[in-house]
Amino acid sequence: MQLRVRIQGKDAFINRLGRWNDPSDVARASALSAKIWADYCGGTFDTTLRSYQPSNEHADADLLEALKHLSEANRQGRTIHAYRTLRKYGKTLRNKSDVDEFVQWMLANGLQNRTVDGILCEFRRVCPENSKHLFKHKLKVNKGSSLSDVLSTEEITLVLEDLRVNEVWFYPLFFLWLSSGMRNAEIRGLTWDCIHWDSGEIIIHKTLRVDGLNTHRYFWSTTKTGKERVVPIGYSVIKVLQEHKSLMVSKGIYDYNGLVFVTPITHKNVYDSLLGKVWKRSLVRCGIKPRRLYAQRHSFLSHALAMGNSPADLAQMAGHSTQMLLKTYAKPTGRIRLPEWQRELGSIHDLVD
Known part of the structure; x- marks a missing residue:
């Protein structure tokens, strides 16, 4: 037995009310109908009909x-x-x-x-x-320290050197990641044809996203915002990527339209759990407290802001609004430039001496 309710010109139904030949079920259905009418007249009618469901012992x-x-x-x-x-x-x-x-x-x-x-x-x-x-709640959610996702310049130098020595195959990936702040899916889906060597730019217009319904499957998609953007890269990044290209050529796996970063054995696309293991190993070797994989993006953007880059320019490069960039990535990095009149007083070491 079900109850039909007309809401804004459309029929909605409340199911599982019992049997038509059971007087008690019919009585409960009549009482429910009366409650719905009373709520409607009183201005408290629940248009979702959720509060009128007969029992919570069934799946929603x-x-x-x-x-x-x-x-x-x-x-x-x-x-x-x-x-x-x-x-x-x-x-x-x-x-x-x-x-x-x-x-x-x-x-x-x-x-x-x-x-x-x-x-x-x-x-x-x-x-x-x-x-x-x-669906509101009063659970306390700890946001964590503002420094939790940002590595210092010393830590970045230390971990990159460790990766260069101990994780040769993955070093170029993390070097680019920490030097560009690209998103995970953008790193996974980066292809060689998107790297413009002469202009020192990477064109980001596609991503390789993980299928949440099947985590071992990936599919091509647009960027998070659906817009193409340009990410500038410096000489050191270009040099590292060219060395990585030469290594792939020597192994016979380089393809101009193919992925820049692949797994070392199967030569398929990289994935977060694999990169997470490499990242964790390096942090442990360097004695650095654990950071999540997304720390690459947070570290780059926070340091780029601290160096005095325009928030608007960085927001465009990162694929964010300026407000979101400042809200999410403007975190302490340890980079503080003192005003000129303080620096003219001399070094603090001179005062100590």
Whole structure:
């Protein structure tokens, strides 16, 4: 048995109300119909019909369907994880009490506050009508230190030297990454034809994205913003890339239209878990505290800002708005230029001596 509700000229249904030949089920359906009418007259009608679902002992079909549709459209890991988590939970989230119970279930299953926050954010994303308040929470999410993703100039020098000696095949990749701030998918999808040697530029117009539904599969896509952009590279980067090209030529795997960075054995595209292992090994050897792989981009942009580059120019190069660049990447680097009148007083070592 189902209840049909007309909302803004469209039919919506509340299912699983019981059997037509069961008087008690019919009575509950009539009471639910009366409540819906009373809420409509009182101005508290829930247009999502979520609060009128008969039981939370069934999977939330509407929310699951919306998440599944979004995950198939964007192929993003966080959306897919939200969909799979709710499917595993197997209950309907009708009201705030149900959501609180779901949050406690996630925490009991070892999910961290930040992960729970991301899942509820995906719920709000696919159910924006009356669910923005339903899926709010009061969990404390630690943002971490502002220095957590930025390596100092000394650390960058140390780790690059270690990679040059101990990770010869991957050294050019990390050298370019720390010298350009490109995104992970842009590094993976970089092809030789996009490098303009004479002008010292790399044209970024495509990415090699991981398929969130199948993490061993990759597909070509546009940039995150859908726009082409130019990333300048210096002489040292050009020299390292040319040496890497010569190495690939000697191995017979160079292709003008092929990938710049491939795995050393199968010669297929590189992937984050592999690069993460290389990165972690190098940090351990250098005695540097662990940083996530995305520290390459954060370190480059933070240092480039600290050196006095125009935020607008850097934002264009990074594929961000100026506001987002300053909000996300303007982090302490240890680079501070003192005003001229302080420098004229002499060195601090002169005062000590």
